[in-house]
Amino acid sequence: MVENTNQTAKSPKRQKRVKRLKKIIVGTFLTVTILPTVLSIFFGISRAHYKAALKEKTEELNYYLELGSEAEFFEEQIPEALTDDAAVSEAAPTVRRENLTDDDIKNLSLSDEELYEGYRKIYLTFDDGPSSNTDAILDILKEYDVKATFFVVQHEGRNFERLYRRIVDEGHSLGMHSCTHVYSDLYSDRDAFMEDTTRLRNFLYLVTGTESDIYRFPGGSTNRASATDMHEFADALREDGIVFFDWNVSSRDATAGGVSRDAIINNVTREIGKHTESIVLFHDLGSKTTTVEALPAVIEYIQAMDDAVLLPITRETDPIQFLSVKEDN
Numbered sequence: 001m002v003e004n005t006n007q008t009a010k011s012p013k014r015q016k017r018v019k020r021l022k023k024i025i026v027g028t029f030l031t032v033t034i035l036p037t038v039l040s041i042f043f044g045i046s047r048a049h050y051k052a053a054l055k056e057k058t059e060e061l062n063y064y065l066e067l068g069s070e071a072e073f074f075e076e077q078i079p080e081a082l083t084d085d086a087a088v089s090e091a092a093p094t095v096r097r098e099n100l101t102d103d104d105i106k107n108l109s110l111s112d113e114e115l116y117e118g119y120r121k122i123y124l125t126f127d128d129g130p131s132s133n134t135d136a137i138l139d140i141l142k143e144y145d146v147k148a149t150f151f152v153v154q155h156e157g158r159n160f161e162r163l164y165r166r167i168v169d170e171g172h173s174l175g176m177h178s179c180t181h182v183y184s185d186l187y188s189d190r191d192a193f194m195e196d197t198t199r200l201r202n203f204l205y206l207v208t209g210t211e212s213d214i215y216r217f218p219g220g221s222t223n224r225a226s227a228t229d230m231h232e233f234a235d236a237l238r239e240d241g242i243v244f245f246d247w248n249v250s251s252r253d254a255t256a257g258g259v260s261r262d263a264i265i266n267n268v269t270r271e272i273g274k275h276t277e278s279i280v281l282f283h284d285l286g287s288k289t290t291t292v293e294a295l296p297a298v299i300e301y302i303q304a305m306d307d308a309v310l311l312p313i314t315r316e317t318d319p320i321q322f323l324s325v326k327e328d329n
């Protein structure tokens with residue numbers, strides 16, 4: 001048989017061909033078995049990754065659809081009286097933090113306000129979190145040893161709970177910003193508003209062990225979204241011992257269409273020099289990545305000012321409030 005003759009003829013040429021054939025078989029085997037495994041692992045991971053990212057984006061989109069365009073309410077919200085250049089004291093700060101030891105501070109039980117009398121006080125505030133940016137924001141604050149304030153909404157789930165706890169554990173102030181941020185529900189009437197506030201307060205207490213006593217109204221205290229007189233809600237908060245805070249410096253990071261890192265830096269730094277007390281509005285939302293990018297430069301700018309101090313908001317902080325409310329005694 002022709003075939004037999006071929007098989008017995010063991011020429012070097014034939015051996016070479018057999019070798020090459022073996023290589024092809026092994027190569028084909030590897031391609032058919034290992035490559036799909038590697039690819040499926042790769043795509044499996046990225047599919048999970050994209051699935052998670054898609055889920056977050058969907059949640060965020062729903063969130064925005066529900067709350068309407070917050071930017072609409074945030075834009076140009078600062079009343080005239082608060083935008084005027086406040087008279088900044090020319091006198092040197094009277095109490096120098098650096099002249100006091102930690103023991104002095106403890107013994108005198110000085111509040112931040114007393115401790116930093118004469119300083120420009122700057123409060124960085126982040127609304128709407130926690131989000132996929134919260135860890136990055138907290139990492140930056142930690143790196144620069146800055147304490148800030150987070151006005152949060154209610155998000156269920158282990159990762160969110162970890163973020164509420166991280167905010168508290170790292171010394172930041174945890175403020176309330178409503179459970180859902182849905183204006184129509186929240187601002188429907190006084191009972192609905194206080195029911196929402198109590199629910200959020202209890203939720204945060206269960207998760208962090210801390211009772212929040214500071215609040216920021218979604219859209220601010222003079223928002224145009226509420227059909228109810230905002231004084232109703234301000235009174236209700238005061239009765240519950242909760243202080244609300246608006247802002248007098250806006251990073252404008254909630255502006256529709258997004259804001260560049262440089263614009264955010266500029267929006268903040270050009271305003272803070274005008275006030276003895278600046279409450280700066282930022283947003284902690286997954287889509288606001290330029291906020292995170294701008295934060296280090298904003299902090300560096302403030303830390304380079306020799307008469308400024310960055311502090312977290314407490315109920316003792318001088319509140320900046322758009323809504324004029326009766327003094328509580």
Ligand SMILES: [Zn+2]
Pocket residue numbers: 070127128177181218219
């Ligand atoms: Zn908000």
